[in-house]
Amino acid sequence: MAEAAGVSVTTVSHALNGKGRLPDATRRRVQEVARELGYRPNATAQALAGGRSRLLGLAVSQAEDEPFALSDFAYFATLMSAATSAALEHGYALVLVHDDDRGEQIWSQVNVDGAVIVDPIPGNRLLEAVRERELPLVTTGRIPGDEDGYWVDNDHVAGMRSMLDHLARQGAERVALMTTPPKTSYTADALHAYESWCADTGVEPRIAWLDGGLTEGSGYEAATSLLRGDDPPDAIYSSLDRPALGALLAAHALGIAVPDELLVAGCTDSNAGRAAEPALTALGLQPERIGQLAVELLVDLVEGREPARHHLHVPTRVIARGSTRRRQRAAVSPPAAAGAAARRSRPGRRRTPSRP
Amino acid sequence: MAEAAGVSVTTVSHALNGKGRLPDATRRRVQEVARELGYRPNATAQALAGGRSRLLGLAVSQAEDEPFALSDFAYFATLMSAATSAALEHGYALVLVHDDDRGEQIWSQVNVDGAVIVDPIPGNRLLEAVRERELPLVTTGRIPGDEDGYWVDNDHVAGMRSMLDHLARQGAERVALMTTPPKTSYTADALHAYESWCADTGVEPRIAWLDGGLTEGSGYEAATSLLRGDDPPDAIYSSLDRPALGALLAAHALGIAVPDELLVAGCTDSNAGRAAEPALTALGLQPERIGQLAVELLVDLVEGREPARHHLHVPTRVIARGSTRRRQRAAVSPPAAAGAAARRSRPGRRRTPSRP
């Protein structure tokens, strides 16, 4: 390239990067030759010389005992896609990192300028590796016990409350929560918000723990045991959508009509929820927004700009669908109390299970 | 590092990479020091010196007029996840590439050693960019019109036939296909297989084109027009799952019972399909296998090994669920012809649409 233009590599570099002292004529000439030759500076060499690779890592943290695949959740896929776009917009590319034994070694194999970790769990190996290297880090969701870093998060507490209020407005009096033991800030928020909402409204908390993976299966189990217990709930909220779908199936199997006898809702919107029968009411988290903001925040850090805010909140919204549709009867009476009364006066709500 | 171990950088490099002539004692000593210091060779420098970045690009090609997001399909997410794992297994990392105006420039910003392009469309800009750079390339799905390259693909022709046979065995006589105009090898295969199956079995082809995106909405439209036409189908197969879910909704809206009056199936398994009511029969494509094999093939190419086979086929399988469950009546009679006869003798299959 340098020879082709009849100048030194220095001049080429200066011409192409708008640096140095060059007359416009030379600059243009070099650029012209570069264009003709289809010359592109070697990215690796640039990275080595410049000390920045223009590569960002995107990792999904996860607990060892909950081996769910990335692909299980539309949430992650959407976030990832948005993050890729945002990165590209700023001239960065995204490297995918898995949180397994091999994932850790990726930081050795690739020089990333910074990392986004989704739903971090304290002590996670990827998190530790990032810290050890003192890489700029943005998390989506906070790191429980260490909320000082840079993060983008939904306001899950507010979100949970608005969902619970929605269920109450639809006539629910005995709202149960299905969730996992809190490891991420998200599940902790959900749990606390639920408990405080229960305290505020005088509802007795009913919590069913999901174990055995965040799948339809575990939701089915948890919902079944809730619905079969004494004093079963008249609404079930799951902190993830797949178990909520399982709850739908469980209700069906027990002959409990949704939404007439039981309201069901889940967090995270998905095709699966939309396609369910009845369609699943969801707490929308706007993962595309989260992915975008996380990358933009990270880019600020990488490029040495002090971000205006260290923490960003993305609003949630209740996406009401068939699974929590208020029955006609309830619709005519004023919201909370009256709806609850109408519900209470209904005759025994259990039918014989269609299959036991 | 070199000083710490009291040797030259050459020796460090040799010791850590198992090259050069060094006594085991020295090698071990250097490795020991490296471990203590937590020394990791700079990946960028290695890439520059070695000429290989250990980075692979993963791109999803797409037609300009069909702006669907990556996240729309569990298929892509699963493939991507598997590809990441496989890459890591061989010491590579995956860089995500979007097929938009900015996506193209990524090849300038990052030096990838090779690329996987999912469902390539001839003339696509990413494809052209990869070719121009003479990067090793593996596609999942073939490039229509140029099938000589390296690719991993399902046998969609066989898959389509087995699905159609399945529908026929369940009593379908008038199987319609909902699909997009063929741009990828996959949609072309599906179309051809359908047409040849129709020719073989004497079924008259009925094709509804999906436009306006590969969504539930477009499937709803297409299915509605099929079901409202003269001589409506008694089975609908969609070459993607989301439109199939739309078909389910359309049938419901028209008061047509699935599977009793209409069988519905789609390609690509997903949570959404599993959660639908009735659960959607799907042609499983094993995207995890495809992603894995594509990366392994690409790694062979990148590392200069001649792969045993240039083309790999991944089997498909019919995952039969409620949406194509044979009615009891048909179950007792021998497969195809008798099932069809039983179906034919049924009384008029249309009910009044519940909403018009």
Added chain:
DNA sequence: CAGACTAGGCAAACCGTTTTTTCAAGTCAA
């Protein structure tokens, strides 16, 4: 005991940029 060979390890070249420094030539003022 000389010559050839082997082992061990280092120095230097190289990868392709960016950045800093140097330098020659031209311009201007005194």
Added chain:
DNA sequence: TTGACTTGAAAAAACGGTTTGCCTAGTCTG
């Protein structure tokens, strides 16, 4: 005319490794 300053561009030093080639001892071999 000379010194100071400006302009344009190249040379050199990094960046942090890998690779090639060379050198020195020590060990065989005849």
